[in-house]
Amino acid sequence: MTANQVGFAFLYVAAFLLLGKWVRIRVSWLQNLFLPSSIIGGFLALILGPQVLGKLVSMFVSEDSFWVNGIFPESVTTVWSDLPGLLINVVFASLFLGASIPGLRKIWNYGGPQLAFGWTIGWGQYVIGILLAILVLSPVFGLPPLTGALIEVAFEGGHGTAAGLAGTFEEIGFAEGYDLSVGLATIGILSGVIVGIILINWAVRKGKTNVIKDVQGFSDLRKQGIMEFENRDPAAKMTVRPESIEPLSLHFALVGLSVLVGYLLLQALIWLESIIIGPFTDxxxxxxxxxxxxxxxxxxxxxxxxxxxxxxxxxDRNMINRIQGFALDILILTAIGTVSIDVISDYIVPFLLLATAGILWNVFGLLVLAPKIIPSYWFERGIGDFGQSMGITATGLLLMRIVDPRSETPAFEGFGYKQLVYEPFLGGGLVTALSIPLIYQFGAIPFLIFAIIMSLIGALVGLLYFGKR
Known part of the structure; x- marks a missing residue:
C-alpha cells in the first residue's frame, strides 16, 4: 500500500461525505430522520462499491474489469477497511481531553438517576443478548455464545466500538462478528431516531412531558443540518498563536500523545501478563x-x-470536539461502506433476533423503568439515555432537544454528568471492549451472572434510592 493509494482513498472519503451532505439537504424524508451525512454517504458507498454495484456488474463483465469493484479501485476499499479500527482510537482518546471533571457529589446528585437508569439498560443488554445466544442462537444457528454481547457492543458502543473490535473478532476466530455488529449499530441509530420520535409523540399526547405540550418541529435549516445564522458561534478557540504552532496541530498532537500513552499501557499489560501469569497458565x-x-x-x-x-x-474542548467529530464521520462512513452484506444475509435471522431483542429491551426500559428510577422529568431525561442506548450520544442529545428545546429541565446537565462515570465502562468503554475477550476466555455463563448482578445493582439503586426521592 503506497502513500498515493492512501491519499486517493481519502479523496473518496471526501467525495462521499459531500455527497451524503448534499443528499441530506435535498431529500426531505432523510431530514426528518435526522440521519448524519456520514451514514448517508456510507450507504451510498456501500451501494456503489463491490458489495452491490460490483456484484451486479460482474455478471456482465470479466473478472479483470475495473467495474467488478464498483466505482472504487481495490486499493480504496483496502484502505477503508482499516480506517475504522484506527480512528476509533482518536475518538476515545478525545473523550476527556479539555473536559473539566466535577466533584463526585455533584455527579451523584445531578447525574445519579440517569446513571442508575443507563447502567441498568446497558448491563441488561448483555443479559438479554447472552440469554438469547445461549437459548436460541447457539443451539439453533450454531453461533458462539459471545454473539449475545453484540447488542451492547453495537447499540451502546456504536460503529466506533464495532470497528475497534474488528481485530479482536478476527483473533478469536469470529470475523463475522464485526460485520454483524456494524449492521446492528446502523439499525440501532435508525431505530433510535424513528422509535424515539414515535415515543415523543406518544408522550406528548398522553401528557407525560413537562415542557412541551405539542410536538414542535425544527426549522428547515435545522432539518438540513445547517446551523442557523444566529447560532453560528466559533467552532473553537485560538488558545495559542499560530506563528508558534497552529492550534489545530497542537490539539491533534495531544490526541496523538493520548493514543501513544494508551498503546504503551497496553504493551505494559501484555508484558506483565507474560511474566506473571504466562509461565503458569496458557x-x-x-x-x-x-x-x-x-x-x-x-x-x-x-x-x-x-x-x-x-x-x-x-x-480547548471545542477544538478537541472538532477533531473527534472529524474522526467519527470518517469512521462511520468507511465502516458502513465496507460492511459485508454477505455475512449479514447469511445470518439474517440471528441478526434480526438480536436487533429486535435490543430494541424491545430499550423501549421497556424507557416506558417501565425510567418513570420509577428518575424522580423528576423522567421522560425528558430518560429519552436521552434511550437514544444513547440505541446508537450514539448524538441521538440522545437530539431527542432531548426535541422534548426540552430551551434546556428547562435537568436533562442535559444530568446526562452530561452521567457520561463522566458511564462512558469509561459501558457505551464503548472498558466493559464493552473487554466483554468479547472475557466471554471467549471464561465462557458466557460467568459473564451472564456478572451482568445480571450489575443490572440488578443499577435497578435497585434507581428504584429504592433515587426513585424514592
Missing amino acids: TTFMTYIPLFPLAMIGGILVQLFFNKVDNAQIV
Whole structure:
C-alpha cells in the first residue's frame, strides 16, 4: 500500500461525505430522520462499491474489469477497511481531553438517576443478548455464545466500538462478528431516531412531558443540518498563536500523545501478563484487548497532567470536539461502506433476533423503568439515555432537544454528568471492549451472572434510592 493509494482513498472519503451532505439537504424524508451525512454517504458507498454495484456488474463483465469493484479501485476499499479500527482510537482518546471533571457529589446528585437508569439498560443488554445466544442462537444457528454481547457492543458502543473490535473478532476466530455488529449499530441509530420520535409523540399526547405540550418541529435549516445564522458561534478557540504552532496541530498532537500513552499501557499489560501469569497458565487475555479503551485512559492521564501544569488553559474542548467529530464521520462512513452484506444475509435471522431483542429491551426500559428510577422529568431525561442506548450520544442529545428545546429541565446537565462515570465502562468503554475477550476466555455463563448482578445493582439503586426521592 503506497502513500498515493492512501491519499486517493481519502479523496473518496471526501467525495462521499459531500455527497451524503448534499443528499441530506435535498431529500426531505432523510431530514426528518435526522440521519448524519456520514451514514448517508456510507450507504451510498456501500451501494456503489463491490458489495452491490460490483456484484451486479460482474455478471456482465470479466473478472479483470475495473467495474467488478464498483466505482472504487481495490486499493480504496483496502484502505477503508482499516480506517475504522484506527480512528476509533482518536475518538476515545478525545473523550476527556479539555473536559473539566466535577466533584463526585455533584455527579451523584445531578447525574445519579440517569446513571442508575443507563447502567441498568446497558448491563441488561448483555443479559438479554447472552440469554438469547445461549437459548436460541447457539443451539439453533450454531453461533458462539459471545454473539449475545453484540447488542451492547453495537447499540451502546456504536460503529466506533464495532470497528475497534474488528481485530479482536478476527483473533478469536469470529470475523463475522464485526460485520454483524456494524449492521446492528446502523439499525440501532435508525431505530433510535424513528422509535424515539414515535415515543415523543406518544408522550406528548398522553401528557407525560413537562415542557412541551405539542410536538414542535425544527426549522428547515435545522432539518438540513445547517446551523442557523444566529447560532453560528466559533467552532473553537485560538488558545495559542499560530506563528508558534497552529492550534489545530497542537490539539491533534495531544490526541496523538493520548493514543501513544494508551498503546504503551497496553504493551505494559501484555508484558506483565507474560511474566506473571504466562509461565503458569496458557492464557493470553491481554492480547485480545483492543487499543481504544486504553487510549481513553491515556487521554485522562494527559488531561490530568495538563490540569497540573497548564495555567494558560491551552487545551480547548471545542477544538478537541472538532477533531473527534472529524474522526467519527470518517469512521462511520468507511465502516458502513465496507460492511459485508454477505455475512449479514447469511445470518439474517440471528441478526434480526438480536436487533429486535435490543430494541424491545430499550423501549421497556424507557416506558417501565425510567418513570420509577428518575424522580423528576423522567421522560425528558430518560429519552436521552434511550437514544444513547440505541446508537450514539448524538441521538440522545437530539431527542432531548426535541422534548426540552430551551434546556428547562435537568436533562442535559444530568446526562452530561452521567457520561463522566458511564462512558469509561459501558457505551464503548472498558466493559464493552473487554466483554468479547472475557466471554471467549471464561465462557458466557460467568459473564451472564456478572451482568445480571450489575443490572440488578443499577435497578435497585434507581428504584429504592433515587426513585424514592
